Amino acid sequence: MIITRKVEFSASHVCRIPRLSEEENRRIYGASANPNGHGHNYVVEVSLEGEPDAVTGMVFDLKELKDLLNREVVAPYDHRFLNYEAPPFDQVVPTTENIAREIWRRLEPHLRGATRRLHSIRLYETPDLFVDYFGDEQSSGEAPGSGEAARSNEAKCSA
Numbered sequence: 001m002i003i004t005r006k007v008e009f010s011a012s013h014v015c016r017i018p019r020l021s022e023e024e025n026r027r028i029y030g031a032s033a034n035p036n037g038h039g040h041n042y043v044v045e046v047s048l049e050g051e052p053d054a055v056t057g058m059v060f061d062l063k064e065l066k067d068l069l070n071r072e073v074v075a076p077y078d079h080r081f082l083n084y085e086a087p088p089f090d091q092v093v094p095t096t097e098n099i100a101r102e103i104w105r106r107l108e109p110h111l112r113g114a115t116r117r118l119h120s121i122r123l124y125e126t127p128d129l130f131v132d133y134f135g136d137e138q139s140s141g142e143a144p145g146s147g148e149a150a151r152s153n154e155a156k157c158s159a
């Protein structure tokens, strides 16, 4: 069974790779490279997979999940300029992809259990654009911003 809880946060970001020129950043990220940044109303859907507890009937305590999302996602990101206020986005380009991966990294250790696990993070940057992240076995132990993650930074930044 999969249960999903949704939270929202509003944040600013700018998509730039500091070592690249202005022209190259504009080519890759378009208007998203504007150094003054721009905002999004992000929506995060956190899905857990597991079996309901025989006694409580719940996959995970929903109050605990709400508190966890407030602590690990809303508090650090809401009304922040991600590049300046929310590490690792001072080092890692805060694309939708990278933000989803970081939310997974923050939440996953708290959601491991004998009867349930984190299934996916869906992050909407706009109503028309979202990413799904299911964890990444191959890069476990690899910090965001290194290796594949760094190369994927150059993929896109939508809006």
Ligand code: NI
Pocket (backbone or CB within 6 Å): 013, 032, 038, 039, 040, 157, 158, 159
């Ligand atoms: Ni954007």
